[in-house]
Amino acid sequence: MPKSRIRKKADYTPPPAKQASNIKLTSNTWVAPVMLAMFLIGLAWIVVFYVTDGSLPIDALDNWNIVVGFGFIAAGFGVSTQWK
Numbered sequence: 001m002p003k004s005r006i007r008k009k010a011d012y013t014p015p016p017a018k019q020a021s022n023i024k025l026t027s028n029t030w031v032a033p034v035m036l037a038m039f040l041i042g043l044a045w046i047v048v049f050y051v052t053d054g055s056l057p058i059d060a061l062d063n064w065n066i067v068v069g070f071g072f073i074a075a076g077f078g079v080s081t082q083w084k
Contacts, residue, residue: 027084035079042072 046069048056057065 027082031079031082035076035083038072038076038079042069042074042076045069045072 045057046066049065049069054062054065058068061068
């Protein structure tokens with residue numbers, strides 16, 4: 001049986017490098033403090049609601065205070081998507 005021809009593949013040549021000035025690898029300086037602040041505010045809101053038996057932070061909201069606390073935590077997760 002005859003041997004098949006060996007095909008030589010072209011060597012890989014990487015694309016030209018992009019300029020480093022166009023690429024921003026660091027996140028904005030406001031992201032981490034705002035994210036942590038949102039997490040802590042949400043946690044504190046829920047803790048204060050439970051410790052005071054629902055009379056604080058806003059008495060008129062009643063059990064919706066839990067939703068407000070989790071809303072702050074969700075906003076913290078939303079801000080965390082800006083982290084690079």
